[in-house]
Amino acid sequence: MTEKQTWSQRFESALHPAIARFNASISFDIELIEYDITGSQAHAKMLAHTGIISHEEGEALFNGLERVRQEYRQGQFQPGVDAEDVHFAVEKRLTEIVGDVGKKLHTARSRNDQVGTDTRLYLRDQIQQIRQQLRDWQTVLVDIAEKNVETLIPGYTHLQRAQPVSLAHHLLAYFQMAQRDWERLEDVYSRVNISPLGCGALAGTTFPIDRHYTANLLHFDNVYANSLDGVSDRDFAIEFLCAASIIMVHLSRLSEEIILWASEEFRFITLKDSCATGSSIMPQKKNPDVPELVRGKTGRVFGHLQAMLVIMKGLPLAYNKDLQEDKEGIFDSVNTVKACLGAMTILLQEGLEFRHQRLATAVTEDFANATDVADYLAARGVPFREAYNIVGKVVKTSIAAGKLLKDLQLEEWQQIHPAFAADIYEAITPRQVVAARNSYGGTGFLQVRQALVNARTQLSVK
Ligand code: ARG
Numbered sequence: 001m002t003e004k005q006t007w008s009q010r011f012e013s014a015l016h017p018a019i020a021r022f023n024a025s026i027s028f029d030i031e032l033i034e035y036d037i038t039g040s041q042a043h044a045k046m047l048a049h050t051g052i053i054s055h056e057e058g059e060a061l062f063n064g065l066e067r068v069r070q071e072y073r074q075g076q077f078q079p080g081v082d083a084e085d086v087h088f089a090v091e092k093r094l095t096e097i098v099g100d101v102g103k104k105l106h107t108a109r110s111r112n113d114q115v116g117t118d119t120r121l122y123l124r125d126q127i128q129q130i131r132q133q134l135r136d137w138q139t140v141l142v143d144i145a146e147k148n149v150e151t152l153i154p155g156y157t158h159l160q161r162a163q164p165v166s167l168a169h170h171l172l173a174y175f176q177m178a179q180r181d182w183e184r185l186e187d188v189y190s191r192v193n194i195s196p197l198g199c200g201a202l203a204g205t206t207f208p209i210d211r212h213y214t215a216n217l218l219h220f221d222n223v224y225a226n227s228l229d230g231v232s233d234r235d236f237a238i239e240f241l242c243a244a245s246i247i248m249v250h251l252s253r254l255s256e257e258i259i260l261w262a263s264e265e266f267r268f269i270t271l272k273d274s275c276a277t278g279s280s281i282m283p284q285k286k287n288p289d290v291p292e293l294v295r296g297k298t299g300r301v302f303g304h305l306q307a308m309l310v311i312m313k314g315l316p317l318a319y320n321k322d323l324q325e326d327k328e329g330i331f332d333s334v335n336t337v338k339a340c341l342g343a344m345t346i347l348l349q350e351g352l353e354f355r356h357q358r359l360a361t362a363v364t365e366d367f368a369n370a371t372d373v374a375d376y377l378a379a380r381g382v383p384f385r386e387a388y389n390i391v392g393k394v395v396k397t398s399i400a401a402g403k404l405l406k407d408l409q410l411e412e413w414q415q416i417h418p419a420f421a422a423d424i425y426e427a428i429t430p431r432q433v434v435a436a437r438n439s440y441g442g443t444g445f446l447q448v449r450q451a452l453v454n455a456r457t458q459l460s461v462k
Contacts, residue, residue, distance in 0.1 A: 255291030275351025
């Protein structure tokens with residue numbers, strides 16, 4: 001065994017260098033270093049508080065760990081692969097700084113409860129950052145929605161023109177998705193924020209530790225009730241990855257819409273130069289790279305969720321090295337979600353413009369008011385299913401005649417059904433079609449204005 005090795009005298013020879021590299025997680029778990037230091041500082045305080053080590057020793061450990069933190073921040077401490085993982089790296093540097101007392105830090109704990117603690121501290125921070133980003137994202141959606149209550153846009157089902165809607169209503173649909181994401185992360189947080197510290201390797205410890213003391217210092221809401229569960233549970237990671245995946249679903253759906261809207265076929269928006277790229281060969285092109293990347297990056301977050309589920313499914317209790325595989329997926333998902341939320345917020349805020357003229361024309365060039373004709377008859381006593389069939393026939397003959405509903409003469413309407421009167425024209429204008437949908441949660445302007453007020457109230461909850 002070389003002196004670099006941390007293992008006990010049980011080992012006679014060093015790890016094969018390639019296996020050492022294979023085994024090491026330092027290249028990625030360095031991300032956890034500050035959380036590792038904070039967790040260790042709480043552990044050191046607890047060891048002193050419970051009399052397992054002296055107060056002087058506790059202080060030496062605490063201050064030495066703080067020094068490791070400063071060295072890291074200043075770029076003076078850059079552990080390499082020989083450290084295996086961040087936990088060993090910090091402990092080793094600590095011992096170099098404070099001497100033999102550093103070797104007492106690992107009393108009454110294991111890397112198994114340590115890594116679980118670090119990962120939770122990391123995720124807790126990241127969840128709060130993502131929730132703030134969701135708030136910024138929601139704010140931009142509401143800002144734009146407020147300016148576009150009476151901007152109409154074709155609404156689709158099956159990607160076929162269905163009924164026109166208020167653009168604000170469309171954007172507020174994404175606001176609601178983001179609101180659920182924000183709430184979902186709060187819920188996930190409550191299960192991330194449980195301390196496994198003190199579960200030891202798997203069975204607890206023989207020392208008179210105080211798990212609630214460390215949990216309090218680290219602002220955990222509670223401690224794991226079962227040590228085996230505490231060291232081997234990654235449900236919190238699965239839940240986080242699921243919440244992250246759902247955020248990505250939402251961003252990806254809007255991305256797809258933006259890509260469609262920017263196409264020559266739709267022409268609903270113009271991408272501004274600050275958020276679009278050109279082609280290296282086709283000089284006329286302006287590409288929607290931002291939403292395309294968001295849509296594409298969604299795949300990797302889903303992949304991390306799937307990987308985490310598969311990692312867990314066959315694991316016997318308690319810790320298994322397989323669990324080291326949780327980190328890269330978590331880190332990458334966090335970074336991806338943050339990058340995508342940031343980019344989409346900028347894109348919406350300043351990277352695109354709605355083409356109001358084109359939208360106004362778009363909502364007049366189709367049969368998206370056909371339901372309103374059926375509703376018109378139904379409101380005048382014709383059973384809806386019958387009205388539906390009548391209007392179906394009208395649409396058919398209008399298409400054959402190359403006309404839209406608004407182009408039909410009053411006599412033609414009355415030949416179709418005597419209930420039609422002159423007010424049919426007003427009833428089928430796009431504006432009226434939208435304004436009339438005032439059922440709760442509908443696109444009617446009154447509803448949308450109320451929804452905007454409600455959205456602002458929701459946003460005021462921090
Ligand atoms: N690097 C390890 C991980 O990320 C730390 C825990 C190692 N525990 C062990 N018993 N080998 O999971």
